[in-house]
Amino acid sequence: MRKLNVLNNVTLDGVMQAPGRPDEDTRGGFAHGGWAAKYSDPVLGEFLGRGMATETELVLGRRTYEDFASFWPGQRGNPFTERLNNLTKHVASRTLTEPLAWVNSRLLDPDAVTAVASLKDEPGPDLLVMGSGNLLRSLIAGGLVDEYTLLIHPLILGAGTRLFSGDLPSVGLELVESLTTTTGVIIAVYRPGAQGADPA
Numbered sequence: 001m002r003k004l005n006v007l008n009n010v011t012l013d014g015v016m017q018a019p020g021r022p023d024e025d026t027r028g029g030f031a032h033g034g035w036a037a038k039y040s041d042p043v044l045g046e047f048l049g050r051g052m053a054t055e056t057e058l059v060l061g062r063r064t065y066e067d068f069a070s071f072w073p074g075q076r077g078n079p080f081t082e083r084l085n086n087l088t089k090h091v092a093s094r095t096l097t098e099p100l101a102w103v104n105s106r107l108l109d110p111d112a113v114t115a116v117a118s119l120k121d122e123p124g125p126d127l128l129v130m131g132s133g134n135l136l137r138s139l140i141a142g143g144l145v146d147e148y149t150l151l152i153h154p155l156i157l158g159a160g161t162r163l164f165s166g167d168l169p170s171v172g173l174e175l176v177e178s179l180t181t182t183t184g185v186i187i188a189v190y191r192p193g194a195q196g197a198d199p200a
Contacts, residue, residue, distance in 0.1 A: 003126045003146035004059070004116065006136060007051065008163060009036045011153050012054050016133055017162035019153075024067060038176075039153050043181040051149070052083050055125040059108075059116060059139075061132035062093035069102040090119060090127070092135045111140040120144065133161055140168055147191050148173070154184040 009019035017023035018033035025033065060068065068084070075081040089105040092112035100107065108115040112135055119127060129136050129145075139145055150163075172193035178185040 002120055002122070002124055004120055004129065004139065004144050005056075005126055005147040005149065006129045006145055007149045007151075008130065008136075009151045009153065009161075010163050011035065011155045011157050013156045014164060015157045016131070016163040017160040025063070025161075028159075028161070032157050032160060033153060035157065036151075036153060039086065039155075039185050041182045041185075043179065044151070044183075044185060044187070046108040047187055049079070052080060056128045057088040057090060057119075057125055057137070058084075059090045059119070059127050059129045059132070060092070060133035062091065062096060063134075064131035064180060065089065065091045065096075065100075065102070065105070067091070069100075069105070073102060090116075092116075092132075102147070113138050113144065116144055117142065133163065136163070137166055137168060140164075140171070142170040143169075145192070147176075147189065149187070149189045152186040152188060 008016050009130060010016050015035075016025070017030050019036035020034060021037075022033040040114055072084045085103055089102065090098075090103055090108050091100060092108045092115070094110055096107060098107050105157075108119075116127070116139060129139065136145075173190035174193040175188060176191055177187075177189035179185065
């Protein structure tokens with residue numbers, strides 16, 4: 001059975017919206033897009049590079065898929081471009097139709113939680129969710145996430161879509177790895193704990 005892993009940028013107050021670019025996601029009047037860029041450093045780059053060198057397949061929500069597909073294939077001289085192009089990408093969407101434009105992309109069945117659970121039961125490399133907040137919250141609620149890698153930025157925005165929001169179940173997490181970059185980003189890797197959360 002393969003694992004489902006998560007990799008996401010978050011602020012200290014849990015915002016995950018539009019870390020990459022000012023125009024990445026302006027829904028809800030969000031005006032802080034691109035907030036993660038100034039925190040890049042060699043420590044973070046090396047950590048992400050190690051992760052990208054590991055065999056994996058991506059699981060993406062429609063909006064994140066469309067954003068990635070409009071940006072990454074055209075990037076030249078970026079070491080992540082060829083890697084992302086070559087990865088198998090499983091896309092959750094009720095509106096897109098096949099064939100999908102970005103190479104090695106395929107649609108999941110409409111019930112994304114059931115489809116991802118089936119993917120986990122298939123042989124193959126581990127699965128990785130990036131961005132994809134709506135999909136990710138459904139996968140968390142379905143108990144499908146095996147590991148969270150959170151890039152926690154020393155920044156409070158006070159507005160924006162948060163990673164953990166809505167009616168999610170309580171889950172106890174075990175810290176299995178941590179690293180701090182020169183810019184104050186905490187790279188924290190968590191796995192659901194065997195005992196679960198204690199709301200008391």
